[in-house]
Amino acid sequence: MIKKFYPQGKSKAFNVSYDDGVLQDKELIDILNKYGIKGTFNLNSALMKQEFAWFHECGMVVKRLSDRLIRDVYKGHEIASHTLNHPYMDHLSAEEILHEMAADRDNLQALSGTEISGFAVPFDHYSDLIRECAKIAGFEYVRTSKLSGSYTPPEDVYNWQAGIFHLSAELESFVDGFLDTDEELALCQIAGHSYDLDAERIWERIETLFAKVAADESVWFATHIELVRYLKAMGKAVVTDKYIHNTSDRELWFEIDGQTKSLQSGEELWMK
Numbered sequence: 001m002i003k004k005f006y007p008q009g010k011s012k013a014f015n016v017s018y019d020d021g022v023l024q025d026k027e028l029i030d031i032l033n034k035y036g037i038k039g040t041f042n043l044n045s046a047l048m049k050q051e052f053a054w055f056h057e058c059g060m061v062v063k064r065l066s067d068r069l070i071r072d073v074y075k076g077h078e079i080a081s082h083t084l085n086h087p088y089m090d091h092l093s094a095e096e097i098l099h100e101m102a103a104d105r106d107n108l109q110a111l112s113g114t115e116i117s118g119f120a121v122p123f124d125h126y127s128d129l130i131r132e133c134a135k136i137a138g139f140e141y142v143r144t145s146k147l148s149g150s151y152t153p154p155e156d157v158y159n160w161q162a163g164i165f166h167l168s169a170e171l172e173s174f175v176d177g178f179l180d181t182d183e184e185l186a187l188c189q190i191a192g193h194s195y196d197l198d199a200e201r202i203w204e205r206i207e208t209l210f211a212k213v214a215a216d217e218s219v220w221f222a223t224h225i226e227l228v229r230y231l232k233a234m235g236k237a238v239v240t241d242k243y244i245h246n247t248s249d250r251e252l253w254f255e256i257d258g259q260t261k262s263l264q265s266g267e268e269l270w271m272k
């Protein structure tokens with residue numbers, strides 16, 4: 001019996017994906033670092049000045065994190081593009097969409113000193129045009145604002161839905177179900193905005209949840225791009241009941257008759 005695993009022989013993967021690049025990201029990252037959890041932060045480089053503030057519906061002022069702090073604050077986590085200006089993209093031409101994507105990526109690469117390979121759609125305006133523009137711009141995945149409610153990694157990386165929103169009343173039961181599931185390559189990805197944690201006063205609630213997931217040794221903590229690249233490599237492997245051929249360019253992990261085993265790039269394995 002062969003089961004596909006994540007790196008280091010982990011059966012499950014966990015990621016948090018937070019949008020907009022606001023002040024509260026710093027406090028959130030302190031908590032993620034405490035528990036070894038990897039986040040993906042989707043930033044609007046043209047708006048990352050603290051003068052771009054807005055009123056939350058609860059009355060709180062939400063402030064952007066200064067772009068000068070990007071390199072330090074997000075160190076060790078993934079930064080992805082969320083467009084330059086957070087526009088309503090359904091009003092934009094292909095040229096304007098490509099500019100919002102590519103210029104944001106270039107800014108973020110310069111500000112962070114890291115490679116930017118992912119794109120998260122602002123608001124809820126995913127379309128085929130956005131999908132095609134993201135491919136042309138060279139992004140490796142597009143996270144939409146829709147939610148899958150599932151532990152199955154999306155098949156289409158250019159129409160990627162996170163599992164659940166962090167303000168959902170079902171958040172704890174969703175995570176408990178994830179920790180209990182035997183599904184192959186199970187994934188729990190939580191999406192949100194860190195200012196919600198202040199507005200809804202749920203810092204303790206989210207930290208309790210992260211501590212629970214972090215205590216489970218079967219979980220791989222990955223950024224979104226690490227997930228996409230590993231799953232893509234796994235998709236290239238030839239896996240039958242009796243045979244595995246790792247035709248990808250990276251090490252892949254499996255459980256074979258209860259034993260954890262990894263195969264290097266190019267390696268084959270026949271079952272007895």
Ligand SMILES: [Zn+2]
Pocket residue numbers: 019020082086122123
């Ligand atoms: Zn946003």
